[in-house]
Amino acid sequence: MSDIIQLLPDSVANQIAAGEVIQRPASVVKELVENAIDAESTEIKIHIKDAGKSLIQISDNGKGMSETDARLAFERHATSKIRAANDLFTIRTMGFRGEALASIAAIAHVDLLTRQATEELGTHIQINGSVVETQEAASCPNGSNFSIKNLFYNVPARRKFLKSDNTELKHIITEFQRIALANPSVGLSLYHNNDQLYKLPSENRRQRILHLFGKNLNPSLTPIHVETSIVTIKGYIGKPEYAKKKAGEQFFYVNERYMRHPYFHKAVSLAYDKLLANDQYPLYFLFIEVDPASIDINIHPTKTEIKFEEANAIFQIIRASIKEALGKFNITPSLDFEQTDQLNIPVLDKNKTAQLPSIELDPTYNPFAEDKKHNSNQYPQHHKTDTEGWEQLYNNFDQAPQTETQQSSLNFDDNTQSQSKFVQIKNRYILTPVKSGLMIIDQQRAHERILFEHFMHLLNEQQSSTQQSLFPSSMDLDAGDFSIFREMLPDLQHIGFDINELSKNSISILGVPAELTGENPVSLIESLIENYKNTQQSATNEINEKVAQALAKSAAISYSKNLSVLEMQQLIDKLFACYTPNFSPDGKTIVSIMNKEEIEKRFL
Numbered sequence: 313m314s315d316i317i318q319l320l321p322d323s324v325a326n327q328i329a330a331g332e333v334i335q336r337p338a339s340v341v342k343e344l345v346e347n348a349i350d351a352e353s354t355e356i357k358i359h360i361k362d363a364g365k366s367l368i369q370i371s372d373n374g375k376g377m378s379e380t381d382a383r384l385a386f387e388r389h390a391t392s393k394i395r396a397a398n399d400l401f402t403i404r405t406m407g408f409r410g411e412a413l414a415s416i417a418a419i420a421h422v423d424l425l426t427r428q429a430t431e432e433l434g435t436h437i438q439i440n441g442s443v444v445e446t447q448e449a450a451s452c453p454n455g456s457n458f459s460i461k462n463l464f465y466n467v468p469a470r471r472k473f474l475k476s477d478n479t480e481l482k483h484i485i486t487e488f489q490r491i492a493l494a495n496p497s498v499g500l501s502l503y504h505n506n507d508q509l510y511k512l513p514s515e516n517r518r519q520r521i522l523h524l525f526g527k528n529l530n531p532s533l534t535p536i537h538v539e540t541s542i543v544t545i546k547g548y549i550g551k552p553e554y555a556k557k558k559a560g561e562q563f564f565y566v567n568e569r570y571m572r573h574p575y576f577h578k579a580v581s582l583a584y585d586k587l588l589a590n591d592q593y594p595l596y597f598l599f600i601e602v603d604p605a606s607i608d609i610n611i612h613p614t615k616t617e618i619k620f621e622e623a624n625a626i627f628q629i630i631r632a633s634i635k636e637a638l639g640k641f642n643i644t645p646s647l648d649f650e651q652t653d654q655l656n657i658p659v660l661d662k663n664k665t666a667q668l669p670s671i672e673l674d675p676t677y678n679p680f681a682e683d684k685k686h687n688s689n690q691y692p693q694h695h696k697t698d699t700e701g702w703e704q705l706y707n708n709f710d711q712a713p714q715t716e717t718q719q720s721s722l723n724f725d726d727n728t729q730s731q732s733k734f735v736q737i738k739n740r741y742i743l744t745p746v747k748s749g750l751m752i753i754d755q756q757r758a759h760e761r762i763l764f765e766h767f768m769h770l771l772n773e774q775q776s777s778t779q780q781s782l783f784p785s786s787m788d789l790d791a792g793d794f795s796i797f798r799e800m801l802p803d804l805q806h807i808g809f810d811i812n813e814l815s816k817n818s819i820s821i822l823g824v825p826a827e828l829t830g831e832n833p834v835s836l837i838e839s840l841i842e843n844y845k846n847t848q849q850s851a852t853n854e855i856n857e858k859v860a861q862a863l864a865k866s867a868a869i870s871y872s873k874n875l876s877v878l879e880m881q882q883l884i885d886k887l888f889a890c891y892t893p894n895f896s897p898d899g900k901t902i903v904s905i906m907n908k909e910e911i912e913k914r915f916l
Contacts, residue, residue: 333415336474337364337463338483340420343412344458345491345500348372353455354514355499358488362505363480364463365471371457376428382435383447386422388414416460418442419467423459425452441466478799482845485509485792489524490570493563493597496520502791509791521548521597525561526788529554532595538633543602543626549580549634550595552587557839557866560793561595567604571618579627583634591839591870596634600626734880740871742880749907755875756868757896758887763864764897765890766827770807771856777826778808785821785833786814793841794819800844803859828867839866861897 334340341358348356351374361367377385388411416422417439427434436450464471474480481504488510492500496517502510512523522530532554537546550561562580564571584594606621620626735743742753789797794817804811808825821833828836844862869875875883887893887902894903 333411334419334463336483337368337480338487340364340368340416340460340463341370341484342487342491343416344368344370344460345488347412348374348456349491349495349498351375351456353498356501358500358502359506360481360484360502360504363477364460364484365474365477365480366461368460368463369458371455373453373455376431376434376455377426378428378431379435379447379449382424382426382437383444386413386417386437386439386442386444414442419470420463420465421461423461424456425450426456427452427454429454476799478795481795482792485790485795489790489792490563492524493517493520494565494568494570494599517597518548525790528788529561529595534637536598536633536637538629540629542622543600543629545598545600545630545633547598548596549598549637552584552594552638555584555588555592555594557591557593557835557842559593560842561597562593563597565599566607566609566618566620567601568599569609569618573618575623575627576630579630580634583631583638587638589870589872598630602626734877734884736875736880738871739874742875742884744884746905749905749911752904752906753884753887754896754900754902755873755880755883756871757900757902758883758893759868760864760896761890761893761902762883762886763827763867764860765892767807767825767860767863768857770825771803771860778810778823779826779829780810780823781821781833787819787821787834787837789817789819789841791817796841796844797837800840800859800862803856804863806856807859807863831867836866864897 333343337360341360341364345356345358348370351372353372353374356370356372359367359369413422418441422437422439424437424439425434433449434452434454435447436452437447438445464474484504485502488500488502492498492510492512496519497514499514500510500512501508510524512520515523518533521533529550532550533548534551535547536549538544562577564573564576580594580596580598588594602620602622608619733744736755737743740755742755742758744751744753797819801811808823808827809821810823812820812822814820819837821837824831824833824836840862843865844858894901896902
């Protein structure tokens with residue numbers, strides 16, 4: 313029998329590695345910018361075309377590479393960061409595996425110009441699909457200049473699954489923000505199709521946050537700095553009143569490396585317990601410093617999932633330090649040093665004799681006296697309430713119909729409403745009897761279904777009604793959210809939004825759909841953008857369906873909404889007038905029926 317096991321060619325092995333390391337254009341940006349930072353660059357420029365599908369160009373003024381290193385850098389597992397396995401536990405740089413350049417070269421056309429400051433000439437290398445086409449000496453600035461063209465040109469299946477340009481650009485901006493926050497001393501600029509999205513100078517961390525996410529965050533930022541024998545935590549957290557209905561401005565770093573850590577995020581959430589609503593997210597920018605030997609960053613190809621040796625202890629420190637910072641904010645008054653009025657502070661006059669304050673007393677006042685006419689201008693008179701005939705209030709009580717207010721005030725507990733037909737439990741579910749038993753309706757999902765079908769009708773028919781705002785609302789978006797907003801804008805206008813672009817990444821909300829009158833326009837747009845990003849979209853799903861689904865989720869009543877009997881009746885009537893009343897737009901159950909048999913079994 314012939315042998316069947318064989319070694320994979322390098323080109324195939326590189327494409328397999330690329331599938332793990334290079335998932336989309338944003339992955340290329342991340343890897344190359346981190347390499348530039350490791351090369352001690354102080355200025356990095358990123359030029360993108362067609363959201364990275366056509367071109368990703370990254371130039372830096374770092375150390376550059378020699379002719380030999382420039383060629384060897386594209387080999388698998390070629391790295392300057394480690395020499396032995398134990399070095400993995402002392403890593404402080406970004407990249408170290410040596411897979412990134414080899415993976416990129418396997419799925420794109422790569423052009424590299426690089427020169428060390430001590431050399432007169434640099435090196436020019438061209439690689440297509442892991443094959444070195446040319447390598448020659450060239451005149452170029454010191455540092456490195458990578459041009460990545462036609463990403464996934466030889467992997468059509470991967471290229472086919474890339475999203476729209478706006479979505480891919482959003483991912484690039486997200487990676488850019490993560491790196492920029494960790495390296496405020498490095499000047500960074502980002503261009504897309506020759507439009508400047510960011511131009512960040514070398515600055516401190518607070519300035520970097522404001523340049524990335526808007527100066528309106530400045531009043532919200534509360535510093536945090538805690539040092540223990542286990543960990544040092546520093547950075548900024550947001551004041552509770554600045555929390556948003558989107559999870560976008562939450563950042564964790566360990567040793568200046570961005571990470572995802574749901575366990576530590578829970579520690580932050582617990583610190584804000586009872587300060588925020590369930591659908592609000594606090595902002596935080598937290599930088600954790602630990603001994604590199606106490607963490608493992610080699611558990612995921614993108615190195616964003618990290619294991620901590622002292623995770624439980626760090627959890628408690630994060631929670632306690634944030635609660636302490638919030639406590640200081642709550643009890644410390646702020647002084648307005650820009651106010652024009654002078655503070656009226658009494659000063660002791662040495663020429664006057666200090667006197668004790670005097671109190672005038674009326675020795676004749678008797679609080680138990682029947683006659684209250686004495687000193688009536690100073691003391692209010694109390695009259696005995698006339699309760700004669702109170703028994704008549706309950707005549708024919710059993711036959712008297714209840715008003716809606718009376719019906720809605722019959723409580724099983726603080727969160728339960730009842731009347732003869734509807735019961736609202738925990739401000740979340742509506743119960744009503746049916747022939748087969750008891751029907752339970754999720755009120756938020758029901759409202760989502762109603763709004764979804766309504767907005768889909770408006771989008772399809774292009775019929776809308778706009779409620780103009782008396783005072784337009786303006787808001788600043790980061791570059792990523794602004795690109796998402798522009799993708800949604802035509803459909804938002806079809807359903808009744810009146811929105812103008814003011815300037816770079818800034819918009820003015822002049823009107824909203826008439827059905828959403830009373831909603832906070834800024835919160836609505838923030839929530840809408842976040843829900844839009846999180847809404848799954850298949851290849852056959854139209855853009856207007858995604859907009860309608862995101863808008864329905866943003867505008868639906870919350871689970872904390874206390875509904876009157878009339879509101880419950882209208883909600884149920886509108887739900888069962890829908891084409892698909894049983895399921896929410898994202899496929900979750902709205903209606904569930906507990907039949908008589910199931911109810912009876914509970915009492916056996």
